[in-house]
Amino acid sequence: MEIIRKNIHQSLLILCCLVLAVSCGKTEQKETKEEAHQGVVHPEWSKDAVIYEANIRQHTQEGTFNAFAEDVPRIAAMGIDIIWLMPIHPISEKNKKGSLGSYYAVQDYKAVNPEFGTDEDFQNLVNTIHDNGMKAIIDWVPNHTGWDHVWTIDHPDYYNLTEEGNFQPPVPDWSDVIDLNYDNPEMRAAMLDAMKYWITEFNIDGYRCDVAESVPTDFWNDVRPALDAIKPVFMLSEGQEPEHHEKAFDMTYAWELMHLMRQVASGEEKPQVIKDMYARDFARYPEGYIKMNIVTNHDENSWNGTAEEFFGEGQSPWFVFAATTYGMPLVYSGQEVNNTKRLEFFEKDPIDWSGGYVFSDLFQTLFKLKEDNPALWNGEAGGSLEWITTSADDQVLAFKRVKDDHEVITMINVTDQPVEFTIDMDYGPMQDVFGGENIVVGIQQSQPTNGYRVFSK
Incomplete structure (x- = not known):
């Protein structure tokens, strides 16, 4: 009998150990998945946010921080939560394009473009944005600088050089900029230091990172916790890499959706292609990912066409789609007045606001709905996306x-x-x-x- 009791006891011990091992394994797998997913902790204020891209040069006749600041209360009243300011830095003179040059040919990461105003003017703009209940993020250009950036003098080793030791563009068409070398740890440290500067000195709330996919992801993975240690930031990647959502960025671009929306609007494709895209995205992106839903932005407007050119009378329904589907909607400077002009990129070409704010009421209604109804919130904070079958799925x-x-x-x-x-x-x-x-x-x-x-x- 004692032998039987011992055997039963041993069997129970073995069974308990097996159960514990399986349980621990499941827990470990669960924690590993959660740790990978929770690498990015979104700021609480971003859960129901919508974003506005501000083109300082073209937004007003003056093209200054102070002139734009006067329009901030109106933008806030429309229901915007984040203002993304296109690059605010001085523009390189050497090899610049046009008479004013590209915002994305940066001359100094720790200075403001004197055409826009002074450091004090920029601080006033950030304060005004905050006073109106919004957050301010600035455009950051980490892949390249202008030809006369301050680093070219003291730190030529910060750049990828030709065999002859000369600076070079990252791609031939980008002749006004030169390629940075991310194999150089000192350059990385200097870049991170510059990004910290605008948060510590001006209290901005994050960055939109230009051509972020051209910069090694491990750099972004180092940047995010370093910035979050100063204050919780919001990071937007101009890219659509799933790995950007794992540890570094709150949001990437919905480029594919933007193109599919246009193709469906033109009749080239049927709505099913959008449903198929979401099926792919939900399978390959981390749970709770956020993408920025674009009807138009600075690149699309200047180089490819206006929202009216792509959508015609269908702008309203397609913006309704962008604002209520999975993701965060974007409004670009002038979109609320249906700007029908392709804005010059390298010249002064102010938006014409005289036609009235034809879309402001639509935007305001949609953004109020997004704020009030958690089903439309962003990422994990929001709801599922479920397609409704109709008898006219092609229409x-x-x-x-x-x-x-x-x-x-x-x-x-x-x-x-x-x-x-x-x-x-x-x-x-x-x-x-x-x-x-x-x-x-x-x-x-x-x-x-x-x-x-x-x-x-």
Whole structure:
């Protein structure tokens, strides 16, 4: 009997150890996944944020920090949370393009462009943005500098040089800039020091990082905790690498979505391509990733075409899509007045604001909805994206965002013809966001040309 008891006891011990080992293994795997996912801790204030790109040179007739500061309260009233300022630094004179040069040919990482104002003017702008309840991030150009950057004199080893020892552009067309060498640890340290400077000295809230994919990811992985140690920052990568979301960046670009939106709007593709893209993204990006949804921005406007050129009368429904789908919507300087001009990049070419703020009410309504309804919040803070099946899937994009008891339904007509259709079920009473009434979202639906409906509960 004693032998039996011992055998039972030993068996129980073995079983407990096996259970413990499996449990520990699961816990370890879970922690490893969570650690990889939690490498980036998004600032609390970014959970329901929307972003505005400010082109200081073209935003006002004056093209200065002070002139732009006067417009900050209006931008805040529209519901913006983050203002991204295009590069604020002095522009290199050597090999510059046009009469004013490119913002992205930086002459000194620790100075402001005198055309825009002084250090004091810039500090006043940051303070004004903060006083109006928003955050300020600045454009950072880490891959290259202008030909007469201050480093070219004392630190030529900071650059990738030709065999003859000369500076060189990163690509031939970028003839006004020269390529930095990220194999040099001293250059990396100097770059990080410059990035710390604007946070410690001017209290900015983060960076939009130009051509971030051309800079080694391990540099960004070192930068993020170093900046967060000063204050929680928001980092935007001009790229779409999944690994950028793991430890360094809060948000990357939705480049693919931008192009697909245009292709669907033109009739070149059907809405299914957008659904397929999201399926790929949800599979390859870390859980809770955030992308910036673009209808237009500075590059697209200047080099490829205006929002009106791409979307015509469909700008409103496509912006409704960008503002309610998964991700954070972007507004670019002048978009709220439907700027129809391709702004010059290397010259002074002010936005014409005289046509009235034709999209401001639309933007304000959408951004208030995003603030109030957690289903539309960003990343993990927000809700799922679920497609609604319709009888006109080639003509209508319909989806819902769901977070706990909160829900938003969006339906847009992507064609230039009215459409009547049915949806997969009766969704019951919801608030008509643009109508203001509580109505039953029934199976039978209709949309006029370029129509859209948004419902909330």
